Amino acid sequence: MTTEVRVPTLGESVTEATVATWFKKPGDAVAVDEMLCELETDKVTVEVPSPVAGVLADIVAKEGDTVGVDALLANVAPAGEAGAEQVEERPSAKAAEAPASSGGEEVKVMVPTLGESVSEATVATWFKKVGDTVAADEMLCELETDKVSVEVPAPASGTLTAILAEEGATVQAGGQLAVLGGAGAVAAPADAPAAAPAAAPAADGKDVEDAPAAKKAMAEAGLNRDQVTGSGKDGRIMKHDVSAALAAAKSAPAAAAPSAAPRAPVAAEDAAREERVKMTRLRQTIAKRLKDAQNTAAMLTTYNEVDMTEVMALRSQYKDLFEKKHGVRLGFMSFFTKACVHALKEVPEVNAEIDGTDVVYKNFVHMGIAAGTPQGLVVPVLRDVDQKSFAEIEKEINEKGKRARDGKLSMAEMQGGTFTISNGGVYGSLMSSPILNPPQSGILGMHKIQDRPMAINGKVEIRPMMYLALSYDHRIVDGKGAVTFLVRVKEALEDPRRLLMDL
Structure with missing residues (x-):
């Protein structure tokens, strides 16, 4: 028998709230009083705990939905009984998956919990491209919220078979970022959205944006971009590149940067010395x-x-x-x-x-x-x-x-x-x-x-x-x-x- 999770009392004169973040997804085990989701009102943020231990059977109110006091949010089933009652996964986790490799089991790379009251982030930098082999806990990408930068490690070793959220894309907490296949897995098929852009050459005219964590580390260490060699896509500088430069204690040649097309009225020679950096959230x-x-x-x-x-x-x-x-x-x-x-x-x-x-x-x-x-x-x-x-x-x-x-x-x-x-x-x-x-x-x-x-x-x-x-x-x-x-x-x-x- 399932137990209903409902919207609690929100405070004096507050009658409705917005579902900001789900910390759990259908099928996840939950303990008594473990936080299931977070609601936002125009005054306060309210965390909703699980009333019982069990498995989250389904989510009735999705992230972004407006709910009233005592409205049904979700159902929690006793452990072992939730399988038949689960509904479809949230849209962010339903992106097309690459075929499982013959060398091992497929593993989803999900957006981690982003912090209290933070429900979405922007994909800032991918450190790996489709077809790369990765080790467990190796950094795959970096996400930016309006407060902090979050690095996403590989949940297991294997091969990155598909990237489902490109750089610059906005992702929800709990959404899917990529797919990992077993060792020796082939690259994603040609129609996978990330395959072609990931392999694009550095000379395609795009401006290069260094990882936010790297820019912060360079500022703290007093290094400029010319003193660090970037190992990321298109010559991007990653956080570990800054650490390597500090350890070497010497200047390194700058990574080849794409030439920006001159913009009137800026002279071409001045445009070559400009640096374009996307504003953080x-x-x-x-x-x-x-x-x-x-x-x-x-x-x-x-x-x-x-x-x-x-x-x-x-x-x-x-x-x-x-x-x-x-x-x-x-x-x-x-x-x-x-x-x-x-x-x-x-x-x-x-x-x-x-x-x-x-x-x-x-x-x-x-x-x-x-x-x-x-x-x-x-x-x-x-x-x-x-x-x-x-x-x-x-x-x-x-x-x-x-x-x-x-x-x-x-x-x-x-x-x-x-x-x-x-x-x-x-x-x-x-x-x-x-x-x-x-x-x-x-x-x-x-x-x-x-x-x-x-x-x-x-x-x-x-x-x-x-x-x-x-x-x-x-x-x-x-x-x-x-x-x-x-x-x-x-x-x-x-x-x-x-x-x-x-x-």
């Missing part, structure tokens, strides 16, 4: 969101400056004791976070958002902290910072910053922010105008602390000064409110005792 998402912010909001920026003397003195006085007690260093971000929370209470429209013809005021503060990573800019969100201490804020900033750099943040951890802080000062920026993070109405830009001569009580003194910038949506925030907000942040930082007394 993360960079495409960043570009779209930032341009949408400019097109939608009536953005305006107001500036001020803050004397950091008192904050620096307080931090210097207590940083050792703070780290000894709380196990985390006392930085400037917790002071700025607290100062912004203090100012948002007085100017709540900076913490609000526009929804159609309504203004939605937030009686809480979910603070986004912009962080630069090797993959691009991300904004992890610290929830309910208005209720947290300095130590709790510093610990969460430290933990989320590390996970952001490692590409391990979930989508849920980057959603729901009500206000954002961006610290360009860590890169040496003296002044900038930050762009809003939609649908938020305000973002504070921090900058470099620089000693400057200031007039203090009629005398010139050298003080550590920082320029502050508040970009805001003028549709909802008036100039008076924006200036008041920035002045309150300035006052709280120049006299931190105000934060304790709520002044």
